[in-house]
Amino acid sequence: MGTSLQTVQALAPGQNLNAYITAVNSFSVLTAEEEKQLAEDLYYRENLEAARRLVMAHLRFVVHIAKSYAGYGLSQADLVQEGNVGLMKAVKRFNPEKGVRLVSFAVHWIKAEIHEFILRNWRIVKIATTKAQRKLFFNLRGQKKKLSWLTNNEAKAIAEDLNVEVKHVHEMEGRLSAFDTAFDAGADDDDDTAFQAPANYLEDKRFDPSTLLEDADWSENSVTGLELALEELDDRSRDILQQRWLSEEKATLHDLAAKYGVSAERIRQLEKNAMKKMRAHMEA
Template identity: 40%
Template sequence: MVNKKKKPNIIKENKNLPVPASSLEKYLAEISNYKILTKEEEMKYALDYRETGNVESARKLITSNLKFVVKIAVEYQNYGLNIMDIIQEGNLGLMKAITKFDPTKRYRLISYGVWWIRAYIQNFIMKNWSLIKIGTTQAQRKLFYKIRSAKNKYDDGNLTREEYYGKLSSDLKVSIKEIREMDMRMSGKDFSLDDEVREGETQTKIEFLESGDKSQEDITISNEKSNSLKEGLEKAFAILNEREKYIVEKRLLSDDQETLENIGKKFDISRERVRQIEKGAINKIRKILISMDIKADF
């Protein structure tokens, strides 16, 4: 029986990677020096790392995709957080993806890695925004991400508050009441969940939230459930063709959702055909998740 060599921690081993500095331009200039790997080169380094744990091969995979991480990170720059911190979290997601990546599945690393990059960035945002701002239910968390993107489209000072809410409501397909409530959450003053509920009381705000009802379970998804979902999505994504992957990414994973019309133009197909492909891809993903006894929440 062959004993597999334990892989080193690539996050610790790659301490000398470029770290997002005080200037985005400076960081971009630094990472622009790294070569983008061909599919064949990526396969070679990925197999080497998977089979031997070669840190240098992992480093090649990381540096080749740093520019892609930035591309994803800038989509989240309107959350009031430092863009360099967001990029760094995305880089950690990329490293995690490399440790899980199976090059024998024949799809590109970044097609798989985008799930981990977004997961790490979104988790970072969730940790740094008040739970009161984000909300406690899954629907509220989805609205939180969508409204941040849509606000820039309409919040130009030329609309009344109600007209502004109406535009967002129509765009995001949710009620004006939900828009109004989320806008109030997001504009409210943040506070520490370790603060006392009232001056002189010993119960903290986090304890107060936890003692209410089951809604606290919606705030922090258990690691076990989260890992199962990621595993299911990995398997599901592996069976999609390149066009399906693109549509799923642009329609379901991106904060700035691409229209059916734009995707149709890219592939020279009708809007309805794009809709059909999207529906088919979702069904494929759902079947995989259901087969793994994972609730398909879309």
């Protein structure tokens, strides 16, 4: 392998993707025996040169995977770069004693990094945060390439296949069909299109007099209710809550335990009971 690591860095995907792909395709593919020897050198002897050769030999595989995510409107170079991060993580964790080729082990790590990058950058507003939503995002988007709006039967079939609820399939379909828009009108928008910007029709109710009055009334009632609830407590319980929650320098359980000559656990119990009494009084 004559190409150095510095050469690959100079041919980073972001600078010249075609040159980068040409370079990584020129690296020799490792035989099973070569790969096992390098993996053992890394795993048992922490040989960094072995790690470099393992990474370099599999860069072409990352490019191949990254191409399958070309439909998300993101830079192919960025996808490759993220996939390379996954490859390096896989090489670091690869155990040659498991009896599998590195490529089979690395595919999970490569796709995981690319998935994270897509979810962070595909939309301004995140559309998939839970594990189930992420599964739906990638599987449903692949199916939507060949489907129009899903019928109830199609949505049910997808839900059963992915082990999620049908309503979540419809919800994700709506998110995928939506699009981001700027809040203000663009500099090039004319009078016929500028009015469509959300800034021209979304109402800011923060300074509405009725809303301000309602908030002030709620705040006043809350403070009054809190004061009345505190008056219902015995002196010790009231002092514990004031010291723990209403003072600028809040006391610890141990501080109050020393003050009243009891255990910290007893102070915690008194605090819990006092909070329960106050909540009941304020909800009455």
